[in-house]
Amino acid sequence: MRGAKSAKWVAIAAVVALGATACGGGNDDGDSKAAADPNGKFSVEVGEPQHPLQPANTMESNGSIVIKSLFSGLVDYDSSGKIVMVNAQSVDTKDNKTFTVKLKSGWKFHDGTPVTATSYVKAWNWAASPANKQTNSFWFSDIQGYDDVAPAKGKAKADTMSGLKVVDDNTFTITLSKPIPYFVYKLGYEVFDPLPESFYKDPKAAGEHPVGNGPYKFVSWQHNKQIEVAKYDGYKGPNAAKNGGVVFKNYSKLETAYQDLKSGNLDVMRQVAPRDLPVYKQDLGDRAVDQSYSAIQTIAVAFYTKQWKDIDPKVLQGLSMAIDRDTITKTVLQGTREPATGWVAKGVLGYQPDAAGDITKYDPAKAKALIKEGGGVPGNKISIQYNADGGHKEWVEAVCGSITKATGVKCTGDSKPDFQSDTNARDNKQVKSLYRSGWVLDYPFISNFIRDLFGTKSDGNQGGFSNKKVDDLIAKADAAGTLEESEKLYQQVEKELVNYMPSIPLWYYKVNAGYSEKVSGVKYAQDGDPILTGIQVKK
Amino acid sequence: MGRYVARRLLQMIPVFIGTTLLIFLMVYALPGDPVRGLFGDKGADPAVLKALRHEYGLDQPVLVQYWHYMKDMVLHLDFGTEIASGRPVTEILGDAFPVTLRLAGMAFAIEAVLGIVLGVISGMRAGKAVDTVILVVTLLLISIPIFVLGYIFQTVFAFKLNLLDPSVSDATDYSQLLMPAIVLASVSLAYVARLTRTSVAENLRADYMRTAIAKGLPRRRVVGVHLMRNSLIPVVTFLGTDLGALMGGAIVTEGIFNIHGVGGTIYQAIIRREGTTLVGLVTILVLVYLFCSLIVDLLYAVLDPRIRYA
Numbered sequence: 001m002r003g004a005k006s007a008k009w010v011a012i013a014a015v016v017a018l019g020a021t022a023c024g025g026g027n028d029d030g031d032s033k034a035a036a037d038p039n040g041k042f043s044v045e046v047g048e049p050q051h052p053l054q055p056a057n058t059m060e061s062n063g064s065i066v067i068k069s070l071f072s073g074l075v076d077y078d079s080s081g082k083i084v085m086v087n088a089q090s091v092d093t094k095d096n097k098t099f100t101v102k103l104k105s106g107w108k109f110h111d112g113t114p115v116t117a118t119s120y121v122k123a124w125n126w127a128a129s130p131a132n133k134q135t136n137s138f139w140f141s142d143i144q145g146y147d148d149v150a151p152a153k154g155k156a157k158a159d160t161m162s163g164l165k166v167v168d169d170n171t172f173t174i175t176l177s178k179p180i181p182y183f184v185y186k187l188g189y190e191v192f193d194p195l196p197e198s199f200y201k202d203p204k205a206a207g208e209h210p211v212g213n214g215p216y217k218f219v220s221w222q223h224n225k226q227i228e229v230a231k232y233d234g235y236k237g238p239n240a241a242k243n244g245g246v247v248f249k250n251y252s253k254l255e256t257a258y259q260d261l262k263s264g265n266l267d268v269m270r271q272v273a274p275r276d277l278p279v280y281k282q283d284l285g286d287r288a289v290d291q292s293y294s295a296i297q298t299i300a301v302a303f304y305t306k307q308w309k310d311i312d313p314k315v316l317q318g319l320s321m322a323i324d325r326d327t328i329t330k331t332v333l334q335g336t337r338e339p340a341t342g343w344v345a346k347g348v349l350g351y352q353p354d355a356a357g358d359i360t361k362y363d364p365a366k367a368k369a370l371i372k373e374g375g376g377v378p379g380n381k382i383s384i385q386y387n388a389d390g391g392h393k394e395w396v397e398a399v400c401g402s403i404t405k406a407t408g409v410k411c412t413g414d415s416k417p418d419f420q421s422d423t424n425a426r427d428n429k430q431v432k433s434l435y436r437s438g439w440v441l442d443y444p445f446i447s448n449f450i451r452d453l454f455g456t457k458s459d460g461n462q463g464g465f466s467n468k469k470v471d472d473l474i475a476k477a478d479a480a481g482t483l484e485e486s487e488k489l490y491q492q493v494e495k496e497l498v499n500y501m502p503s504i505p506l507w508y509y510k511v512n513a514g515y516s517e518k519v520s521g522v523k524y525a526q527d528g529d530p531i532l533t534g535i536q537v538k539k
Numbered sequence: 540m541g542r543y544v545a546r547r548l549l550q551m552i553p554v555f556i557g558t559t560l561l562i563f564l565m566v567y568a569l570p571g572d573p574v575r576g577l578f579g580d581k582g583a584d585p586a587v588l589k590a591l592r593h594e595y596g597l598d599q600p601v602l603v604q605y606w607h608y609m610k611d612m613v614l615h616l617d618f619g620t621e622i623a624s625g626r627p628v629t630e631i632l633g634d635a636f637p638v639t640l641r642l643a644g645m646a647f648a649i650e651a652v653l654g655i656v657l658g659v660i661s662g663m664r665a666g667k668a669v670d671t672v673i674l675v676v677t678l679l680l681i682s683i684p685i686f687v688l689g690y691i692f693q694t695v696f697a698f699k700l701n702l703l704d705p706s707v708s709d710a711t712d713y714s715q716l717l718m719p720a721i722v723l724a725s726v727s728l729a730y731v732a733r734l735t736r737t738s739v740a741e742n743l744r745a746d747y748m749r750t751a752i753a754k755g756l757p758r759r760r761v762v763g764v765h766l767m768r769n770s771l772i773p774v775v776t777f778l779g780t781d782l783g784a785l786m787g788g789a790i791v792t793e794g795i796f797n798i799h800g801v802g803g804t805i806y807q808a809i810i811r812r813e814g815t816t817l818v819g820l821v822t823i824l825v826l827v828y829l830f831c832s833l834i835v836d837l838l839y840a841v842l843d844p845r846i847r848y849a
Contacts, residue, residue, distance in 0.1 A: 050577070050623040050811075059578070130586035133594065135577050138584040150586045204625060223626070223634055224799035225710075249708075256797045259693060259705045389810065418810055420571030427575065459583075 039231075039244035040537025042267040042519050044530065045257040046248040048224050052207020055193035056127035056134035061270075064190055065529050066248055069229050070212035071193035072237050074101060074120075075184060079526065081349035081444035083184055086237050087115065087194070087213065089170075091187065096179035096481070103170040107236055109196040110217040117172035119213075123195035125149070125160045132203070136191040138459065142183065144175045180478055181486040185349075185445040215241045215533050225250055241533045242521070267516045267537075268530050274391060277334045277512060284514040292338055293528040294345040294441040295509040296449070299384060299399070301502070302431040304464040307378045314374030316501035319382070320359045322367035322406035323399050329507055332398045337507035343449055343494055345439075345508050347526040350446025350487045355494045360505060364406035371407055383414040385435035387422035392436055399506070426462045435463070437503065444526055446490040450474065454502045465502040540840075543848040544833070551829045558825045559818055560605060566814040567601045573622045573812040595622055595815075608818065618822075619815035628819040631804065635788075636823065638710040639800035642793075643785035645713065645720035650728040651778055657728075658735020658774070659767070665740040673736075677729035689722045689795040706797040719796040723789050727781050734777055738770040745769070768842045775842065779835035783828040 049063030058067050074088035085091075089102040107115040126132055128140040130150045140146050144163030149156055163175035176183060186192070194213060199206040210218050215237060216229035230245035249266060251257040254273035260266040262283060272280045281288045301308050301316065325339035342355030358366075371377060384400065386392040393413065400411035414432060416422040425431055439460065442448050451474050452458050456466040473496060477489035513530075515522045521536045574591045575583065592598045596607060611617040618628035657677070661670040680688075696718060697705035707715045742748060743766065751765045788802025801820060808816040839846045 048624075052625050130584065130590045133587055133591050135583070135587065137587050141584075150584060152585050207625065223624075223631075224804075250799065251706075251797050252799065252803050253794045253797065256706050256795060259698070260797075263698065263705055265704075265706070265708065416570075418571070420576045420810065420812055421569070423575065424571040 035539050036242065036520070036536035037244070037539040038242065040518075040539070041228075041230075041245040041247060042243060042535060042537050043226075043247040043249045043265075044268045044532070045251050045254070045261075045266055045270060046227070047252070048250050049227075051135065052204065053210045053218075053221070054134065054203065054207045055195070056123075056136045056139075056191045057207070058190060059135055061527075061529065064527075065270075065532075066227055066229070067190050067193070067210075067212075068214070068529070069216040069246060069532055070210050070214045070218055071190065072212075072214040072235075072239075073190065073193050074103075074187045076188050076239070077185075077444050077526070079347065079523075081347060081351075081526070083188070084238065086239070088187075091184050093183075096181045096183065097176050099174045099176075099183060100167075101172055101174065104236065105170055107213060108234055109194075109211055109213045110232055111196055111198060111211045113196050113198070114169075115194055115213050116169045117166045118169075119194035119196065120192075121164045121166050121172055123199075124164060124192065126195070126200065127191065128161060129156065129159060131156075134191075136189075139186070139189060139191040142176050142178075142180055142186070144177045146177070178478075181480050181483050182443075182445045182447055184483075185443040185448075188443055215239055216245060219245070239533045243533075243535055243537050246532050261514060261516055264516055264518070267519045268522060268535065269513045269515070270511070270529060272512050272514065274334070277336060280512065280514060287514050287517070289511055289513045289515070289522070289524060290335075291524060292346050292508050292510045293524065294347040294444060294526040295528065296340055296343070296345045296439055297337070297506045297509065298340075298343070298437050298439070298503040299434050299506060300437040300463045301434055301465070301504075302429070302463050303466070304429050305431070305433060307382075307433055311378075312374035313499060313501040314370045315377055316504060317359045317498070318367045318370030318372075318374065318407065319377070319403060319409070320367075320501070320504045321361065321363050321370065322403045322409075323504070323506070324362040324402045324406075325360065325507060326362065328395060328398045328402065332394050333507075336510050336512050338510060340505040340507050343453075343497055343503070343505050344446050345441060345449060348441060348444045348446055348449065350490055350494075352491055352494065355491070356498055356505060357495075359498055359501075362402075362406075368407050371409070377409050380408075381410040381412075381433075383412045383433045385414040385416060385422065385425065385431050385433075387417075387419045387436075388415045389418045396436065429464070431463075434504075437462075438509075440509075440528070441526060446487060446494070447474075447477070450490055450493055450497075451478070454497070463503070465500075467500050467502075470496065470500060470502075540848055544837070547833050547836070551826075554829060555822075555825060556609075559609065559822055562818050562821045563605045563608070563814065564601065566809075566812060566817055567604075569812060571812050572597070573814070576811055577623060591622070595620075608815065612819075612822070618819035621813055621816050623811060623813065628816050631816055632819055632823065635799065635801045635804040635820075638798060639786060639788050639802070641710065641713070642716055642720055642723065642789075642798060642800060643782070645716055646724040646727075646785055647778070647782055649720060649724040650731055650781070653724075654728045654731025655735050655771075655774065657732040659739055659762075659770075661732070662736040662739025662743070662770070663762070665736070665743075670736070673732065677732050680725045680729040683725075685722065685726065685789075686791050686795060688725060689719075689792060692718055692722055693795065708797075710798060710800075716798075719792050719798060722795075723785070723792045727777075727785075730777060730781075731774055734774050735770065738773055739766060742766055742770050771842055772839060775835055775838050779831045779838075780828075783824070783831045786827045787824050 046065055047062040050060050051057045051063055053066060055067050055071050058064050072086050076084045076086050078084055089104045091099055091101050093099045124140055127134045128137050128149050143161050145161035148158040149161055166172045196211050198211055215235050217232040219228040219230050221227045227248040231241040255275055257266055257269055258272060258276045261269055329337045329339055341353055341360050344351050384396050386396050396413040403409055403411045453460045454465055454470060455474055456471050473493045477486050480486035480489055511524045511528050519535050519537055521534050523531045523534055525531050574588060596604055620627050657673050661673040664670050693705050696703045703718050704715050751761045788800050790802035790806050793800050793802045805820055840848055
């Protein structure tokens with residue numbers, strides 16, 4: 001009678017579930033100040049995560065929003081870019097090279113095992129090893145001994161990084177290969193989350209049913225349909241959930257999600273589709289969200305091409321001044337972007353307004369003069385490469401039109417069918433002239449927008465920009481004694497960039513989203529995602 | 540008859556090998572690489588890249604990759620694993636196909652029944668008012684793009700009248716699948732109706748029809764047996780190929796109604812260069828097509844006594 005038995009359990013579970021949610025209907029009095037229901041669940045629109053749910057294996061937004069709900073790292077940041085301690089009691093350093101991490105005691109994973117120093121050290125070593133094929137492994141490359149674990153060529157000499165040492169249950173030390181004053185900022189990224197012992201028995205299964213230490217515990221993942229997480233009652237962090245849990249609903253089209261939001265089948269959206277932008281503020285009223293987040297769109301230069309190899313930066317300054325950012329963001333982009341005034345996005349520690357000075361202001365006459373002074377654009381023709389599946393075509397054409405109108409330089413869009421072909425061309429150094437580049441913050445410190453993009457050896461530097469002076473300035477900023485000093489030096493680097501023009505800043509991204517009448521307290525963080533734990537569900 | 544079927548089944552083998560190889564080569568020829576694609580805008584650690592490429596056999600020549608893939612598929616029914624998610628492709632197929640099967644089944648039933656009924660009515664009354672009305676309606680359905688129709692249905696039936704759900708949240712619930720199935724069926728329905736009408740109108744004047752009426756058979760039998768059987772041959776041909784097309788998933792319709800079936804899965808696999816997933820999906824579709832066309836050919840013999848397979 002197995003069937004009968006399981007049916008009985010289902011029935012019991014259903015009764016319990018009904019009791020727990022108190023059958024939310026029936027008392028809908030339309031009162032907007034209705035009391036919050038601490039056990040209420042709400043839904044968020046999210047696509048299918050690309051990877052298994054392993055913290056060091058997730059680098060796209062669909063997976064990372066789920067990982068962030070299930071795992072808590074050592075530190076996090078507030079909306080101004082300041083560090084907040086989460087699982088760490090303190091992270092101290094005397095020389096910016098060796099960091100002593102003390103954990104808050106009494107933390108537990110969702111399976112009841114304690115979170116200790118070993119949970120962190122072992123997890124980082126596991127993720128850094130190429131044998132485990134974690135896509136974010138290079139994040140550990142600042143730590144001493146990473147090159148022995150993951151050498152670029154040949155066999156690994158060690159399976160653990162010599163820079164990580166467990167002192168006792170609640171203390172461990174991190175030694176870097178060279179001092180980095182803002183290393184604590186990097187620790188906020190998901191890749192540095194701890195893992196429970198059960199993870200290593202079967203990492204693959206753990207990716208399907210993750211056990212974390214975060215504000216929510218995992219309930220279920222129905223592929224291509226939804227992921228459900230529930231509030232973890234034993235959570236000791238500062239960001240405990242104010243709701244009963246989250247359902248991440250999978251939508252393949254934002255338009256459909258928006259229809260569901262209007263009809264109350266969905267509670268929170270992360271981004272409204274272009275089709276609905278003109279009407280979403282009328283539709284949603286004060287439930288429409290419009291705020292900037294820390295991401296920037298630029299036109300990067302392929303410095304390895306004949307055209308730009310020995311270019312006078314004045315030419316690029318001229319091209320930059322020929323772009324009418326105000327008009328394009330208002331018309332073509334329907335107000336979803338904000339004209340950039342520098343290379344660093346808002347909400348990042350070290351952001352300074354107007355860092356690039358005049359070169360982001362539209363001035364056709366000056367643009368023409370500068371290009372002439374710099375010896376003109378070689379071939380008097382440029383193209384901007386972009387991926388056709390990302391909705392970039394319209395603004396690329398507008399930018400091109402703006403440049404041609406102001407300076408007479410011929411400009412065309414160089415469309416690649418999808419993002420894969422686009423990155424492929426960049427990797428193989430096949431970009432013909434210029435290309436579209438976007439950058440969303442990894443950690444809210446200014447170096448992420450400068451060192452990680454314009455350093456000669458940086459991963460994000462795909463245009464082959466290389467300048468000894470800029471590299472020296474970056475090295476100097478990295479060697480600063482304190483965070484504040486490093487921030488100041490980096491701000492100087494940003495001011496310097498005008499004289500080298502590694503890329504042309506265009507605009508900052510904005511979150512254009514909304515939420516249903518069922519929820520309140522919906523705020524969005526610097527990475528553009530809603531802060532799930534703070535959302536309250538009305539009774 | 541038996542020999543004919545056996546010969547047809549044997550002919551499937553080269554077709555099957557040819558199509559899978561073609562798809563495999565096409566995915567391989569596209570620029571971009573699934574492993575590099577996992578890293579997006581950021582650079583990747585070369586050691587990890589190498590390890591991943593090796594695990595999925597992407598560092599071998601393409602024909603060797605194809606050979607291993609087909610060997611596993613035929614001998615162990617192992618369709619490989621998807622690179623990004625690390626899930627077995629059989630599991631992904633198991634998620635997508637039942638959904639599409641339900642949707643396609645409903646759409647197919649709607650278009651076959653409604654299409655043939657409308658076609659017979661207008662064929663029997665060729666040139667009369669009813670015929671003209673059905674002609675206008677079917678032409679309208681053929682000329683409206685499916686995404687327009689989908690959004691119109693959504694707006695009218697879900698938002699204005701609140702009769703149906705705007706999108707599908709549970710793909711096992713047939714009432715939610717009704718609206719997308721109608722949208723999906725609409726264009727084919729029009730074709731079925733047109734084909735049936737022409738065929739019926741033509742066969743009405745055939746000699747055997749006159750004979751049947753002269754023999755004094757009841758009208759029901761004249762129309763239902765003698766007229767219908769012969770008129771359905773072109774319709775069955777169309778329906779057979781259309782069933783294959785429906786099984787291939789409808790990317791647009793699935794997207795509008797948030798159905799996670801074969802269409803969306805194929806689209807994602809192409810975008811991410813997931814060769815294994817794509818070949819797995821297409822393999823199943825090729826088999827479906829081959830069987831559909833075989834059944835259509837056998838149905839000819841059932842429908843028209845003049846056709847015999849030796």
